[in-house]
Amino acid sequence: MSSEPREYPRRPWSAVGGIVFKGDAVLLIRSRKGAIKGKWTLPGGAQDVGETIFETAIREVREETAIEIEPKGIITAVDSLWRDEAGKPKYHYTIVEVLAEWRSGEPIAGDDAEAADWFAPDAIPPLGLWSETIRVIELGRTMRAGR
Numbered sequence: 001m002s003s004e005p006r007e008y009p010r011r012p013w014s015a016v017g018g019i020v021f022k023g024d025a026v027l028l029i030r031s032r033k034g035a036i037k038g039k040w041t042l043p044g045g046a047q048d049v050g051e052t053i054f055e056t057a058i059r060e061v062r063e064e065t066a067i068e069i070e071p072k073g074i075i076t077a078v079d080s081l082w083r084d085e086a087g088k089p090k091y092h093y094t095i096v097e098v099l100a101e102w103r104s105g106e107p108i109a110g111d112d113a114e115a116a117d118w119f120a121p122d123a124i125p126p127l128g129l130w131s132e133t134i135r136v137i138e139l140g141r142t143m144r145a146g147r
Contacts, residue, residue, distance in 0.1 A: 006034065012092040016056040017044035017078075019140035020069050022102035025120050026137055028127070029064050029113035034091065038114075040127045042136070043067075044095065045112060057098040063111040069100040075139050078132050097136045099143055 004010065019042060020027040028040045043064040047056040054071040061069050075097040082091040107116035119127070121141075124134065 007090060008088070009092060012079075012094045014047045015045055015080075015093045015095045016047055016053055016060060017042040017095050017097045017136070018057045018061040018069060018071075018100050019075060019097055019137055020061060020067065020100045020102055021140065021144060022118055025118035026124070026140075027061070027065060027067060027102070027107060028117065028119050028124075028129075029109065030115040032109075032112050032114045034112075036130075040129055041133055042097075043113065043116070046093075047096075053096050053098060057100060061100070064109070064113040065105070065116040066108040066110060067105040067116075068103045070103050072099045072101060073143065075099050075136060075143055078136060080132075097140070099140045 006013065027043060029043045030040050031037050043061045044057070045060040047053065051059070053074065057071050058069060061067050078095045078097060080091070080093040080095055081089060084090045107118065109116045124137070
């Protein structure tokens with residue numbers, strides 16, 4: 001784990017998000033801390049030195065939800081940049097989004113999550129997710145369908 005601060009970092013953090021599907025449902029967590037505390041989002045987090053993207057996805061999903069996954073591919077990369085009132089970057093993550101399939105387990109909130117659950121497509125719009133999260137989930141659905 002890096003000693004680099006998450007708040008007001010000197011450079012972007014490398015992170016991995018897991019777009020995990022079980023049937024049509026996608027796995028989401030309600031964040032326990034950081035810029036998105038209390039909001040629903042995809043499980044994921046910072047990549048450790050010596051850890052591959054897929055290893056990070058497996059570890060982060062397991063730590064935050066107790067779910068075991070099988071990574072299938074990389075969907076895209078997203079910049080998550082939050083600025084303070086003065087315009088200075090307060091949080092900055094470069095997130096590699098990984099498509100994954102559920103293998104086992106039931107969602108149990110752990111680590112950085114205060115809740116974890118499966119959401120059907122029609123249950124997602126009322127959650128008020130970040131537009132990039134919605135876009136990435138849809139890209140994952142398209143990739144999964146082979147389109």
